[in-house]
Amino acid sequence: MTTQQLVDQIHKKQSFLCIGLDTDLEKIPAHLLQEEDPIFAFNKAIIDATHHLCVAYKPNTAFYEAYGLKGWKSLEKTIEYLNSSYPELFTIADAKRGDIGNTSTRYAKAFFEELNFDSLTIAPYMGRDSVEPFLEFKDKHTILLALTSNAGAFDFQTQSVDGQELYKKVLETSKTYKNSENLMYVVGATKAEFLKEIRQIIPERFLLVPGVGAQGGSLEEVCRYGMNEKVGLLINSSRGIIYASDTRDFAESAAQEAQKLKNQMELLLKNR
DSSP states (O other): OOHHHHHHHHHHHTOOEEEEEOOOTTTSOGGGGGSSSHHHHHHHHHHHHHTTTOSEEEEBTHHHHTTHHHHHHHHHHHHHHHHHHOTTSEEEEEEEEOOSHHHHHHHHIIIIIISOOSEEEEOOTTOHHHHHHHHTSTTOEEEEEEEOSSTTHHHHTTSEETTEEHHHHHHHHHTTSTTGGGEEEEEOGGGGGGHHHHHHHSSSSOEEEOOBSTTOBOHHHHHHHHOBTTBOEEEEESHHHHTSOSSTTHHHHHHHHHHHHHHHHHHHHHHO
16 A cells, blocks of 8 residues: 555545554453454454544554464454455554564565565664665555653663664664655654654654553644644554453444544544
8 A cells, every 4th residue: 555545545534543453362252252263253343343434453463473373364364354355444564573684574575475464563773774674565664663652662762862862863864764755653642742853853754653542642632743744643542442342242332432533533634
């Protein structure tokens, strides 16, 4: 999917919602455990109930890898279902990969070619030669961790390096990478006060913003400081939507929570 296709979907749906599929067998409704593939059954029901309210889905691969081969099969089935049934949706593999040379290329092939995700989250700690292999894939997007929503982000990301915070160094340096137009960035909603300066460095790039809802981030604050001419935001909500209910009405409850966020987004888009 191209960036323009994503922008078109945002305007068509009046939504920039991304739904995180962090599917945990300990949290899904008990009746689904009788299914042949409980994880996929849960994901499919959530997707079918919410696809018209969002523009992206983001499976966190740890929630699948934790179950070994069965979990990986569930992930494969989920992305195949998304690509075949709802090809207009942007897909994000939240895997936080990153290694040098051929290893990064193999990670990229795994997620971009074998699984056919549109994008992949990457940790930039190892630098240019760990990121550029991901950027070589046409119409695929590398989402670089910049300033994350967790409390430990302050351990390193905001520390000063030669008079500049490290996350700003990451942003500035990444713009020099080959095919940097394929970059997006993760910026946590709990760090909304940083968005004004972030937009001065990367005014045109898309930001994947976790932390709205369960982690306490403010949608209004994120939009005030982070929205650009093309919207430029994907607001992720995981637990607040997919675990809205643990009974048989879980999919309908998820849709209700997604609708609430979508309504707020529609209003913010109209008033910007």
